[in-house]
Amino acid sequence: MNTYDVSIVGAGIVGCAIARELLCRRRVAPTRILILEQHERPGEETSGRNSGVLHSGIHEPPFSLKERLAREGCQLATTYALEHNVPMLRAGMIIAISMEDVRRGLWRDISMLRRLWFNAWRTKTRVRFMTPSAIRTCEPSLHACCGIAIPSVSVIDSQAFVQSLKTDSELTGAEFAFNNRVIGVEEAAGSYLVSTDRQRIRTACLINAAGLYADEIAALGMSHRKYVISPVRGEYYELVTPEKRSLIGRPVYPALPGQSTGKGIHFSPRPNGRLYLGPNEMLITDKADYTSRKTPPGLFIEALQKFLPSLDERDLRWAYSGIRPRVVTKSRSKSDFIISVDREDPLLINLIGIESPGLSAALALARYVCDLPSLRRRFISA
Ligand SMILES: Cc1cc2nc3c(=O)[nH]c(=O)nc-3n(C[C@H](O)[C@H](O)[C@H](O)COP(=O)(O)OP(=O)(O)OC[C@H]3O[C@@H](n4cnc5c(N)ncnc54)[C@H](O)[C@@H]3O)c2cc1C
Secondary structure, eight states, X not given: OEEEEEEEEOXXXXXXXXXXXXXXXXXXXXXXXXXXXXXXXXXXXXXXXXXXXXXXXXXXXXXXXXXXXXXHHHHHHHHHHHHXXXXXXXXXEEEEEOHHXXXXXXXHHHHHHHHHHHHHHHXXXXXXXXXXXXXXXXXXXXXXXXXXXXXXXXXXXXXXXHHHHHHHHHHTXXXXXXXXXXXXXXXXXXXXXXXXXXXXXXXXXXXXXXXXXXXXXXXXXXXXXXXOEEEEEEEEEEEOOTTXXXXXXSOEEXXXXXXXXXOOSEEEEOTTXXXXXXXXXXXXXXXXXXXXXXXXXXXXXXXXXXXXXXXXXXXXXXXXXXXXXXXXXXXOOOOOXXXXXXXXXXXXXXXXXXXXXXXXXXXXXXXXXXXXXXXXXXXXXO
């Protein structure tokens, strides 16, 4: 049986980022690190099925983990992408208020924008108020009466990002075991025996970065269920009409109330020049259900036609969906990322509810995990 110092469940963006950070900082050399992944490639689940936006964090409650890690992670990811040639669209983001929304209730919409503005001010994030003429200058086809621009936001090719982190980790010594689904975790003599559908390994520390299935892996490691993840699907349509796909050049989001669970259906351009609309929020029961009962395009038209009146159902083609690992809380309030040392000996670190802005936060989140005293003490140099 192979023995490792640290084993990570999940080769999504978070698992790959943690492996890379641990290897950069390791004290005990050689630290043996294994990443167990059920699919044959990294980033096959949520990390490869999102909008790719490197968020500034201003949509999140100031100084929450989501806000702090997105703010720091967005900068780290931008630098990383430039250094590693990961494709990126560097055009900033606009949060806009449409003429139509204003006609329906000016104060409600202005107060939403003010909340985001205030969040930006509290966290020292640079934003710019946009008048109708400023909006026309940078997005001539966008029908909006005002908005705020966040220049630091970029869109990254999320699959290339995960792949690059995986390659980095591998080059510095991490082992990846693909097509290995973790099915059992037992404790034995101060370590964990982890069973997959292919092998059994021994590890001194287990880091659970299993995304949608992190609640199930946590339950295996603790022998009771502490977390419950509810899957929420987000679907995308692609705008395929050639003369319309270049009409919007940067992410354009609506201004939504603070209590909204998501950031709203938006225009989602990508570094490869394609333009998508989405994602919506659809409660599902099966964590692997990406396609049943697809939402018809009308909902997406309804959400965004106010910004682009020429948008028509015939312009859209179903593209893909991703599934958010939403934590079920007693209060049903919006939850923060949970990064929890749930057992000290042997060490078990659970990462639960890493939904948006998890892609933006990944590199900062990896630093946060490696700064946890329990991990530092054992494997990391000061
Ligand atoms: C529709 C949508 C849009 C989004 N847009 C954005 C955005 O624009 N910007 C942003 O910052 N964030 C966004 N996010 C959030 C972001 O994608 C996630 O926060 C991030 O990808 C989470 O990464 P992860 O590594 O934790 O999870 P995952 O990518 O899900 O990785 C977990 C891995 O664990 C593996 N695994 C699970 N169980 C087992 C097991 N038993 N054995 C072995 N392996 C296992 C899975 O196969 C998977 O590869 C979006 C999410 C969705 C759904």
